[in-house]
Amino acid sequence: xxxxxxxxxxxxxxxxxxxxxxxxxxxxxxxxxxxxxxxxxxxxxxxxxxxxxxxxxxxxxxxxxxxxxxxxxxxxxxxxxxxxxxxxxxxxxxxxxxxxxxxxxxxxxxxxxxxxxxxxxxxxxxxxxxxxxxxxxxxxxxxxxxxxxxxxxxxxxxxxxxxxxxxxxxxxxxxxxxxxxxxxxxxxxxxxxxxxxxxxxxxxxxxxxxxxxxxxxxxxxxxxxxxxxxxxxxxxxxxxxxxxxxxxxxxxxxxxxxxxxxxxxxxxxxxxxxxxxxxxxxxxxxxxxxxxxxxxxxxxxxxxxxx
Amino acid sequence: xxxxxxxxxxxxxxxxxxxxxxxxxxxxxxxxxxxxxxxxxxxxxxxxxxxxxxxxxxxxxxxxxxxxxxxxxxxxxxxxxxxxxxxxxxxxxxxxxxxxxxxxxxxxxxxxxxxxxxxxxxxxxxxxxxxxxxxxxxxxxxxxxxxxxxxxxxxxxxxxxxxxxxxxxxxxxxxxxxxxxxxxxxxxxxxxxxxxxxxxxxxxxxxxxxxxxxxxxxxxxxxxxxxxxxxxxxxxxxxxxxxxxxxx
Amino acid sequence: xxxxxxxxxxxxxxxxxxxxxxxxxxxxxxxxxxxxxxxxxxxxxxxxxxxxxxxxxxxxxxxxxxxxxxxxxxxxxxxxxxxxxxxxxxxxxxxxxxxxxxxxxxxxxxxxxxxxxxxxxxxxxxxxxxxxxxxxxxxxxxxxxxxxxxxxxxxxxxxxxxxxxxxxxxxxxxxxxxxxxxxxxxxxxxxxxxxxxxxxxxxxxxxxxxxxxxxxxxxxxxxxxxxxxxxxxxxxxxxxxxxxxxxxxxxxxxxxxxxxxxxxxxxxxxxxxxxxxxxxxxxxxxxxxxxxxxxxxxxxxxxxxxxxxxxxxxxxxxxxxxxxxxxxxxxxxxxxxxxxxxxxxxxxxxxxxxxxxxxxxxxx
Numbered sequence: 009x010x011x012x013x014x015x016x017x018x019x020x021x022x023x024x025x026x027x028x029x030x031x032x033x034x035x036x037x038x039x040x041x042x043x044x045x046x047x048x049x050x051x052x053x054x055x056x057x058x059x060x061x062x063x064x065x066x067x068x069x070x071x072x073x074x075x076x077x078x079x080x081x082x083x084x085x086x087x088x089x090x091x092x093x094x095x096x097x098x099x100x101x102x103x104x105x106x107x108x109x110x111x112x113x114x115x116x117x118x119x120x121x122x123x124x125x126x127x128x129x130x131x132x133x134x135x136x137x138x139x140x141x142x143x144x145x146x147x148x149x150x151x152x153x154x155x156x157x158x159x160x161x162x163x164x165x166x167x168x169x170x171x172x173x174x175x176x177x178x179x180x181x182x183x184x185x186x187x188x189x190x191x192x193x194x195x196x197x198x199x200x201x202x203x204x205x206x207x208x209x210x211x212x213x214x215x216x217x218x219x220x221x222x223x224x225x226x227x228x229x230x231x232x233x234x235x236x237x238x239x240x241x242x243x244x245x246x247x248x249x250x251x252x253x254x255x256x257x258x259x260x261x262x263x264x265x266x267x268x269x270x271x272x273x274x275x276x277x278x279x280x281x282x283x284x285x286x287x288x289x290x291x292x293x294x295x296x297x298x299x300x301x302x303x304x305x306x307x308x309x310x311x312x313x314x315x
Numbered sequence: 316x317x318x319x320x321x322x323x324x325x326x327x328x329x330x331x332x333x334x335x336x337x338x339x340x341x342x343x344x345x346x347x348x349x350x351x352x353x354x355x356x357x358x359x360x361x362x363x364x365x366x367x368x369x370x371x372x373x374x375x376x377x378x379x380x381x382x383x384x385x386x387x388x389x390x391x392x393x394x395x396x397x398x399x400x401x402x403x404x405x406x407x408x409x410x411x412x413x414x415x416x417x418x419x420x421x422x423x424x425x426x427x428x429x430x431x432x433x434x435x436x437x438x439x440x441x442x443x444x445x446x447x448x449x450x451x452x453x454x455x456x457x458x459x460x461x462x463x464x465x466x467x468x469x470x471x472x473x474x475x476x477x478x479x480x481x482x483x484x485x486x487x488x489x490x491x492x493x494x495x496x497x498x499x500x501x502x503x504x505x506x507x508x509x510x511x512x513x514x515x516x517x518x519x520x521x522x523x524x525x526x527x528x529x530x531x532x533x534x535x536x537x538x539x540x541x542x543x544x545x546x547x548x549x550x551x552x553x554x555x556x557x558x559x560x561x562x563x
Numbered sequence: 564x565x566x567x568x569x570x571x572x573x574x575x576x577x578x579x580x581x582x583x584x585x586x587x588x589x590x591x592x593x594x595x596x597x598x599x600x601x602x603x604x605x606x607x608x609x610x611x612x613x614x615x616x617x618x619x620x621x622x623x624x625x626x627x628x629x630x631x632x633x634x635x636x637x638x639x640x641x642x643x644x645x646x647x648x649x650x651x652x653x654x655x656x657x658x659x660x661x662x663x664x665x666x667x668x669x670x671x672x673x674x675x676x677x678x679x680x681x682x683x684x685x686x687x688x689x690x691x692x693x694x695x696x697x698x699x700x701x702x703x704x705x706x707x708x709x710x711x712x713x714x715x716x717x718x719x720x721x722x723x724x725x726x727x728x729x730x731x732x733x734x735x736x737x738x739x740x741x742x743x744x745x746x747x748x749x750x751x752x753x754x755x756x757x758x759x760x761x762x763x764x765x766x767x768x769x770x771x772x773x774x775x776x777x778x779x780x781x782x783x784x785x786x787x788x789x790x791x792x793x794x795x796x797x798x799x800x801x802x803x804x805x806x807x808x809x810x811x812x813x814x815x816x817x818x819x820x821x822x823x824x825x826x827x828x829x830x831x832x833x834x835x836x837x838x839x840x841x842x843x844x845x846x847x848x849x850x851x852x853x854x855x856x857x858x859x860x861x862x863x864x865x866x867x868x869x870x871x872x873x874x875x876x877x878x879x880x881x882x883x884x885x886x887x888x889x890x891x892x893x894x895x896x897x898x899x900x901x902x903x904x905x906x907x908x909x910x911x912x913x914x915x916x917x918x919x920x921x922x923x924x925x926x927x
Contacts, residue, residue, distance in 0.1 A: 048456075048483055048484050048486075049456050049483035049484065050455070050456060058764070062768065063764055063767055083770070086768050087769070087770040089768065091765060092765075093765065094761065095760065097760060097761035097764060097765045098762070099573070099577070099760075100760075101576070101577055102573065102577075106573070106576065109569070110569065110573050111765070113566050113569040113570065114566075114769040114770075116566060116770065145357055145358045146357040156765075157765075172482075172483070173357075173482070173511065174511075175355070175357045175511060175552075175556065176356075176513050176549055176552045176553060176556070177552065177556040177559070178356070178357065180549075201482075202511075203486060204513070204514060204549070216485060246494075246497040246498055247501070249497070262490040262494075263490045263493045263494055263497065263518065264514075264517075265514055265515070265516075265536075266518075266536060303486045306485075307486050307487055310485070310486075310487055311487070
């Protein structure tokens, strides 16, 4: 039984009719780490969560959560995991305090019993405890939902898109909270569609349409990025993009904000490209080498796959 | 710069709900043909402000024009001359691609002969021609959003309002979407966009940041980063929104 | 146990805070009872009658006097034959009695032979068939009695509901409907709401057994329904004056079985529906319609087409309404409604079994 794995997923598949939501997904979450499941809508994140918290049965494959089998021991798993579904699942007509008490009761504990664990989060919203959950701001709802998911001191925490639709400040605060929880020994599986949150995880799985593209630490994933990436900008960004697409020495090129990103082929010469572009009538051309971020990694993995 | 160079020009625009001031005397301009990012924390008043600009809600006080029409008196006219797309609702799932185009074209008064040509041209441009009779529900999310943008610009509005248009889509599609935005801007359409992705803020020509109902900063992304001595827009945003009182 | 009570407390808070729904749930029975009891009635209290008399004589005068003396009839005077159409069309009268111009001769013939040509004609406004039929019945009775002038006249007695008060019949029907509305509709919506908001996921991913979740959800609605049962019974007895000669204990026991049946139905619906609106529609289409149309609440089962009779047999409300009519109005003993009771109990057990089997602790 003793295992250093908080979650072990082996070849899980799940279909809804003709749609394959999950296609032989395998991954491991170590004790005490924050593992990020990163991918767009339709990647199968929510389905995997529901299978792991024993709400859905997988068509194929097996998984262990906290060393327990998700099929055989599902009842035991239910008292050990904390689960925060995609939408903040709170009762809008109950107050902060009533929500907390109710969720504590659900797991046969009291709020006082595990107050220490939730205190750093709950204290921020406690002054408003008589306010109904429906009248809270997004950030406060998020904190309340997390407090409710933690109140029974779970050993593994499942957070399904906890930061979706929440502004950048609240998102950043939320990740700080998760890091505090990890310090207390909790293992956390968290999903997000925001690629920039990858760096806040210990390890991540990039996933798309039901399968995993790669699993690694975010740093290592960026380090092993194979190819030369440049940032490029000019006065007319749209015309620039069109012209870059016609350059033979460029493998891929896409918008990325202030600079377009371009992935160069072998023998690419930035100076030559600048000359060409200026000759084509572009002004204020600027090219620089850049280190890829997770989005670049994702795009590369995805376009490799599509070819 | 003459006032006709501004597609949006508002002064002291304010919206109160009872004692609560959702939007508090905002004053700003949007240039014709620019991509304007409208950012803010949850509850900062973005949505309320946008509703006033789109002619969906009357300001409590203040004045301004959108696409040449008065935001106080000509809400109906504004509605006809702008495009609007939101993540929450864009297209009817149970209608086909073409039926959606016909519907929205019709709503905005595009003549049926023009409509057919424009729709066909748009579908061609998007490489969607084969999907013209496909139900929208059968399309992948990314396609839907691109299509929704196309539908929102079918009547060739001078300005398009995009309310979190790229939520939940994969990075490739997100980039393709921004390419469409660039293209539209290139053709002279003004883009007014809200987003939660701070890296998307960098795509915009200029950005405004709303905090507690007020516009706290408005400039180009590069200038904002310089002013706040930050490396990313995310950081700028956090510096600005840190002291927000509304979102505890 | 305290866990269960906390659960019930939470459900109660949901109900109490949704004050509009709660108000509707508590006031609906009162409004319906009063509405059916007073405003909407199918019995005919007042028929406006005019007569056409070509030639007055003593016999006609007596008949007309009888008419005008009847409490349910308002005599509007005699009119010209040509005015018949206009009087009926304008709604001035509901019925017109036209006496034959040779009335005395025809009557004499009747008296002599016991048969003959009709001596009078009844012209009715039949745009409302209910009123027309009832009105025709009254007038026939009065006039035929007058005509025959004999003791051989068949005397009709209306039993149990001497004035044929429709409220008496409607009260059990309203009960059958309201309990379904509150127990089944509100319960199913409450359960499905949790599915919609995602809180059901969290509830299921907790050590709490699904049965506990369900029982806790049902308890406040059960209590709400018991309050309604009390209101209805009090209103029926003291406002409508229904005699309630039957055993009160029997009424309550049968009602409680029906409440449980309704709760089971609500649970079953909640296992099928994924959205509140679907739950609402199923409740309305699958339960309310059959109750109104097939339970005997509005239309007597005996008059139903043969194909519909077996269908009405599976509508639980039919048996409940039947039992309530017998207990409340006829004062029947429990043994007489035993059949209804057993059917209800069996239905409850069957529904509960299906519902619990369907409500598993996974989402599939």
